Amino acid sequence: MTKTISDPIQLIYAGGTFGSYGKPLASLSADVFLPVLQKLLSDQESATHLSKISWLNNSLIKDSSQLTPNDFVHFYQLILAAYEQGHRQFVLITGTDTLSYLGAFLAEAFAGSDICIVLTGSMRPLLDAEQLHTYCVDAHSDAWDNLNEALRLAGAGESGVKIHFGGEAWPAQTVQKIHSHDLMAFTGHSRAAYPANSYIKNLPDTRRQHWLDDQQKVLGEIQERAQSVRVQAIYCLPNDAETINHQLQAVLSQPPSGIILLGFGAGNVPYSKTLADTLDLAYKKGHMVIGASQCPFGGVSDNYAAGSWQYEHHVIAGGRLTIPAIYARLLWLLLRYDSPARRKQRWLNNVSQTDITIKKR
Incomplete structure (x- = not known):
């Protein structure tokens, strides 16, 4: 049965500055960071989207500068499996070094579908590294706003792969990092062509299944080629x-x-x-x-x-x-x-x- 935009947003944590903590800064593991993030969301009165969030288990947590083609395929396969189960809306938190590369890759890989994926991250960690005995949001960080805006964008359910950062959102294929440490680190534009114009607003179940069947036929070959591409x-x-x-x-x-x-x-x-x-x-x-x-x-x-x-x-x-x-x-x-x-x-x-x-x- 086709899922609707009232279904939970699948939130994926993949590491990066967003989930870094301590001195020196390092990404927290998912089993530590996700419960903290979930509690922070529940404590926010403005987090009306809480009941619509689900946590998609992801085993690949690493600095985004270390991502490889094999890792890109990992995220493709992870989201593809959830999409096959009927989920349509996803938010992926990752590092900023390769955020534009991963976003553009997912846009290519899911072209022709009706999936909704929003990638985001931050230039400063969500948690205040000066507070070593308790986890609290850093008031000077861009992480909390970026996440909330990405969740709202994904909640709208518009088909396509987008990147949300610094109060703006763009089709993923148009985005590039233009500053190494400023909070307004990314830019993009809305005049996107393929693959952005290939996404289907309302994809009938039969066509979606055909799309999924086509992906599954070559998934094994994609995984094999990723080892050496x-x-x-x-x-x-x-x-x-x-x-x-x-x-x-x-x-x-x-x-x-x-x-x-x-x-x-x-x-x-x-x-x-x-x-x-x-x-x-x-x-x-x-x-x-x-x-x-x-x-x-x-x-x-x-x-x-x-x-x-x-x-x-x-x-x-x-x-x-x-x-x-x-x-x-x-x-x-x-x-x-x-x-x-x-x-x-x-x-x-x-x-x-x-x-x-x-x-x-």
Whole structure:
């Protein structure tokens, strides 16, 4: 039977600054932190959502800077199993270092469903580390507000994967961290394309079951590929093109992977005949090379000859996608599909005008 938005929100605690405590700060284990958090929620008169919260057991508690593709698949599988049981609304508390990456990955993985996932975290711990003999909320922390707003957003039940932070919410694929310690550490935008526009407001039970069946068919393969999958990044610096060429050649002996080529400005990359040949060879070996910009906003274009040459050598334009969104899409395609041709086809089929600024040739 289809669940409704009156059903409990599944709250997932995955570690990070939010649940850190003590001196030096370290993430509390779930068996210590969750009872404290539950009591704090119940003590708040404003926590009218208390009866709608359930705690989804999660065994993976770690600093988000340590997350790997295998860990991303863990959260996908955890939420997928709960979604299969009929739950639709989730709040995931995680660390800020890879929050945008994990959010974008879950958005890719659950595209086409009617699930509602909200990710949040904090720049300061929820609990006051100066109070070592009792657990109490730090009045100067952003954690409590971020959690309550994420719960309210999830309670509305709107389909899709979002990130809520610092009083704002955005589709997960548009979000990036722009400050290392300010409370307003993230930004995003609402002009999201795929996968945000693929979520279904009201998904009939039959279609939901078909979606779930499709996911279950490949779950074992996804878990297996997660053990060895790699997404590489090559960051252009003011060096000659041979420096980039040597970096690219170093990954060509490895199994087909995703490679993010981070160019200057609108995606400009130093040219050499050798580098162009290596890009052709990368394509032949099954690697997916995505052209991206080091700039946080604007993405890539082919207005400059200094950047347009690479697209003649099988580089795929990342358009206006953020680096976390490019990583997430590459990772999901590498996990989900078994051949370079299918991965490239899916990337190109999923691109829309809000993703890309490269003109068709």
